[in-house]
Amino acid sequence: MSDRWGRDQVLGLAPDTAAVKAATTVAKPAKWARAGCDEQAVWGECAGSGASVYRTSADLAEPAFRCTCPSRKFPCKHALGLLLLWSDGTIDPAARPAWVAEWLDARAERAGQAERSRERTAARAADPETAQRRERRVEEGLAELGRWLRDQVAQGLSGAESASYQAWDDVARRLVDAQAGAVAGRVRELASIPHGGGRAWPERLLAEYALLHLLVRAYERGDDLPPDLRATVRSRVGFTVPQEEVLAGPRVRDHWYVAGSHDTEQDRLVTRRVWLRGRATGRPALVLSFGAPGRPLEASLPVGSLIDADLAFYPGAQPLRALIAERHGPPHQGPPGGGRVLDLLDEYAAGLARDPWLDRWPALLAGVRPARADGVPHVVDDRGDALPLLGPVPWRLLAMSGGRPCTVGGEWTPAGLRPLSAWREDEGVILL
Amino acid sequence: MTAWSDHVTTALLGTRRRPLPPHPVLAPALAGGPAANAPAGTGDAAAGALLEQAALLTVRRRAGLLPGTAEPIAPAPAESLPPAGLAAAGRLARILAGEQPRMLAEWLDAAAGRGLRVPAPLLPDLLERGRSDRALRPAIARVAGRRGVWLALQHTGWAYLVAESGDPGDDPEVWQTGTRSQRVAYLVRLRGDDPAAAREALAATWSGEPAPDRTAFLGTFAQGLSPADEEFLEAALDDRGKDVRQLAADLLARLPGSAYGRRMSERARACVRARERTVRGRRQTWIMVREPEEHDEGMARDGIPFHPPGSFAPGSGPPLGARAGWLREILARTPLPCWTELFGLPPMEVACLPIADHTEDVHVGWARAAIRQHDAGWARALLKAAVVTERADELTGLLGVLPAAERETAGADLVRRVRWMDEIGEMTLLLDRLPGPWTGALADAVLEVVEDILTGRAPTRSSRSDHLVLSRLCERADRWLDPAVAPRLEALAARRPDHQPLTELTEALRFRLDMLRELDE
Numbered sequence: 001m002s003d004r005w006g007r008d009q010v011l012g013l014a015p016d017t018a019a020v021k022a023a024t025t026v027a028k029p030a031k032w033a034r035a036g037c038d039e040q041a042v043w044g045e046c047a048g049s050g051a052s053v054y055r056t057s058a059d060l061a062e063p064a065f066r067c068t069c070p071s072r073k074f075p076c077k078h079a080l081g082l083l084l085l086w087s088d089g090t091i092d093p094a095a096r097p098a099w100v101a102e103w104l105d106a107r108a109e110r111a112g113q114a115e116r117s118r119e120r121t122a123a124r125a126a127d128p129e130t131a132q133r134r135e136r137r138v139e140e141g142l143a144e145l146g147r148w149l150r151d152q153v154a155q156g157l158s159g160a161e162s163a164s165y166q167a168w169d170d171v172a173r174r175l176v177d178a179q180a181g182a183v184a185g186r187v188r189e190l191a192s193i194p195h196g197g198g199r200a201w202p203e204r205l206l207a208e209y210a211l212l213h214l215l216v217r218a219y220e221r222g223d224d225l226p227p228d229l230r231a232t233v234r235s236r237v238g239f240t241v242p243q244e245e246v247l248a249g250p251r252v253r254d255h256w257y258v259a260g261s262h263d264t265e266q267d268r269l270v271t272r273r274v275w276l277r278g279r280a281t282g283r284p285a286l287v288l289s290f291g292a293p294g295r296p297l298e299a300s301l302p303v304g305s306l307i308d309a310d311l312a313f314y315p316g317a318q319p320l321r322a323l324i325a326e327r328h329g330p331p332h333q334g335p336p337g338g339g340r341v342l343d344l345l346d347e348y349a350a351g352l353a354r355d356p357w358l359d360r361w362p363a364l365l366a367g368v369r370p371a372r373a374d375g376v377p378h379v380v381d382d383r384g385d386a387l388p389l390l391g392p393v394p395w396r397l398l399a400m401s402g403g404r405p406c407t408v409g410g411e412w413t414p415a416g417l418r419p420l421s422a423w424r425e426d427e428g429v430i431l432l
Numbered sequence: 433m434t435a436w437s438d439h440v441t442t443a444l445l446g447t448r449r450r451p452l453p454p455h456p457v458l459a460p461a462l463a464g465g466p467a468a469n470a471p472a473g474t475g476d477a478a479a480g481a482l483l484e485q486a487a488l489l490t491v492r493r494r495a496g497l498l499p500g501t502a503e504p505i506a507p508a509p510a511e512s513l514p515p516a517g518l519a520a521a522g523r524l525a526r527i528l529a530g531e532q533p534r535m536l537a538e539w540l541d542a543a544a545g546r547g548l549r550v551p552a553p554l555l556p557d558l559l560e561r562g563r564s565d566r567a568l569r570p571a572i573a574r575v576a577g578r579r580g581v582w583l584a585l586q587h588t589g590w591a592y593l594v595a596e597s598g599d600p601g602d603d604p605e606v607w608q609t610g611t612r613s614q615r616v617a618y619l620v621r622l623r624g625d626d627p628a629a630a631r632e633a634l635a636a637t638w639s640g641e642p643a644p645d646r647t648a649f650l651g652t653f654a655q656g657l658s659p660a661d662e663e664f665l666e667a668a669l670d671d672r673g674k675d676v677r678q679l680a681a682d683l684l685a686r687l688p689g690s691a692y693g694r695r696m697s698e699r700a701r702a703c704v705r706a707r708e709r710t711v712r713g714r715r716q717t718w719i720m721v722r723e724p725e726e727h728d729e730g731m732a733r734d735g736i737p738f739h740p741p742g743s744f745a746p747g748s749g750p751p752l753g754a755r756a757g758w759l760r761e762i763l764a765r766t767p768l769p770c771w772t773e774l775f776g777l778p779p780m781e782v783a784c785l786p787i788a789d790h791t792e793d794v795h796v797g798w799a800r801a802a803i804r805q806h807d808a809g810w811a812r813a814l815l816k817a818a819v820v821t822e823r824a825d826e827l828t829g830l831l832g833v834l835p836a837a838e839r840e841t842a843g844a845d846l847v848r849r850v851r852w853m854d855e856i857g858e859m860t861l862l863l864d865r866l867p868g869p870w871t872g873a874l875a876d877a878v879l880e881v882v883e884d885i886l887t888g889r890a891p892t893r894s895s896r897s898d899h900l901v902l903s904r905l906c907e908r909a910d911r912w913l914d915p916a917v918a919p920r921l922e923a924l925a926a927r928r929p930d931h932q933p934l935t936e937l938t939e940a941l942r943f944r945l946d947m948l949r950e951l952d953e
Contacts, residue, residue, distance in 0.1 A: 006522070007522050007525070007526070008525075020529075021530070021531075024526070024531050025939075028939065028942075030922065030926075146480075147476075149479075149483060150476050150479035150480050150483065151476075151479070152479075153443050153446065153447055153479040153482050153483055154446055154447045154448050154476065154478070154479040155446045155448065156443070156444055156445045156446025156448075156449065157443050157444050157446075158444045158445065158446075202440050202443065202444050203436070203437075203440045206439065206440050206443045206486050206490075207486065207490040209443075209483060209486070210483045210484070210485075210486035210487035210489075210490050211487055211490060211491075213480070213483035213484065213487060214483075214484065214487040217484070341499045342499060345497060345498070345499065348494075348495070349494075349495035349496070349497075352491055352494055352495040353495065356487070356491045359494075369504045369505070369507075370504070370505050371502035371503055371504040371505060372502055372503055372505060373500060373501065373502035373503065378500070378502035380501075380502050380504050384501060385499035385500075385501075386499055386500045386501055386502035387499060387500070388500070388502075393587075395556035395583070395587070396553055396556050398505070398556075398583060398586070399552045399553055399554075399555040399556050399579065399583050400552050400553040402507060402508035402552060402579050402582065403504065403505045403506055403507035403508050403582075404507050404508075414493075414494045414497070427551075427552065427553065430553045
């Protein structure tokens, strides 16, 4: 039963901390009856308040959950509690009862239907008129953004420090109206650069303005761009590619190591970035998910595990964002692989050459030790190449490594490396 | 000035005020584009060119970034203790995350007792906990391992661990240069091995130590206290520091056979006498009691305060009065052999003698003396004679003096007796103070109480008082009740699934049971 998940992995599925607490109170063997598990699923019946009994089951592959309780949280505390018990080894293998088998069959069938309907939708072209109308609005919106950016630079950025957030919000709102959502989000983030303090704000702001302006110009060039680059530009602007289309494209199968997961929040919408690295192909991938507070995010990719799956990449000059198209088994454990600091920087440079707006890149550094330079935490590899770390001092990384080499997974940005996980043969994986 | 900083400066001031910097890559003649055509300083076109050049520079800078250098942190020394197992570590992580937070101290103590250390990734959370909770620090120091100290050296907030685990060893240097707590630790250790050497070390620096330090150092005499310490303590009765004087008197009171003891015996015998009396036709020895008339300097020097605790503002009941308070203090400090000599009887029979007046004061005084002098014979006698049944402090103190094996049965008797008296106040007080762990017969007695209440078999006046007792019991029991009884308690609790404190207790016990098992794995 070594392939049962760890507690962390189970609790990582919880939509919020209250759910974690609730789940631990439900995770009592006494509360459960007729619990069992097999290769694919875990199930049980939980005595709820009063006379009610809830039937809870979890499909481990996805994972997916079903519970007859009325909770709106997902997964509910019963599903989490059940998985906690299973993780503790309290639940023994058993024959699958009929209600679980039915559910799993229904799921398999729905998956098949979804596949077929996807094919149908992909075949059906979107309404050309609506599409054209949107293109025009985006064009106008971006043209206005271009003028605004040039105006900022013509007047001088020195005023930005005293400008209110409103200035950026207004621009962002007009971009939302113009249906260029991705650019709008970027613009809204910019306000924090001059307001966040830090001596280097003028150069950071100029860099961001310059890249936005580049995006505006690139969009203007339309079909003159190579198709892949065109796809990159359109996705950076805010055009989404339907999932069906992505899934219909080519797929890459590998054992994907989950190097880290990072949540950011903007306007009460949480974005979760899960960074993957193919162990055989070495390919980086990013699985994005979005959720309003209290809603579940992508939780089926436990950090530190390997996922044998087909990934379908979104089109672009530097494909990175991907969907899990098909899994070939539950998450398993294994050494993550990883490279040196220079490998990472070379890779990122090559990525930039294809997509100049690339500002996040999955890092998986093997054999790095914690280090310091001018009081700033770094990691340094066996050749002495060091990268600065972002965020607070990573005490857990320090504690776990004890100053010895380990494998660090994280998110590389031009400002530094955000460490998200660490692995050592003798300690296993930890989240940072 | 680099091309980039040139662009940044221009952007800051604005292209209306500052000319466009030269193109960073292309020669001016080849640059083309808007910048070449539009004269610099005319706004939109120049601004556009600046942004384009800046974009080029930004991507170039990002792509061309080179690794820096940094000083690796010196590796931690190898550990000498094995780490707690996976399951135990997972349990600790849960406790640190807020599940059953009160179990943290027990987990740490249990791990330390088994010679285990905390797995490294959990150290930051644990050290952070010790930052706000000083009481946990010694236990943390025992399980943090060398990695813990290594880590603490890098975080000012965790520096306490370095001091806490600052192993004084046998290095006498510590006594000269260490902090107060290090010096206390040194003395405690030395008292354990060689009390005389510890006393001499302290005597050498005694007069130069500030009063709070003298108090702290004198406290170490509790370890290995013997008649050899008497002279030192006797001298400390005249110390400048009030706390030092009080502590010296309290320590002397634990040394039967000292001059202090003889002085106290003299005072005691002035108050308590034996007399043959015939009451209702029965002739037997009675204890006659007279309160001390006044408080003198000798009494003050020997640690009997003019206002003894409880003489004016007692915790319960009417004020005691100063004279009764003095009486209790004297008796509590009088060597117990004084009484067996005076009456010519063994402790059990002395404890049962009738007392003409001030019965409670005498019994309380004896009980306190037995506790202070760690006299198991007297403790047994007083518990058997059931003389201080309404004083949870003294009762539980007496229990603490008994050998562990005897403590269980005596504790069980006590619980049953108080339960039968049906005084909620007494029961809750008893539960509050009953020394743990509650194992064996004592655990049985506690479970009986639970069962009685749940089945309504109890000799109670009201179910409300039962509920209070049960809730109180549950609160205390989660810490002390032997986790091995968890299955029995679970069977009981199954009858009342709606009883919240009971449910919590069973969960806590199950948690502790699993926790201890995991540490044994």
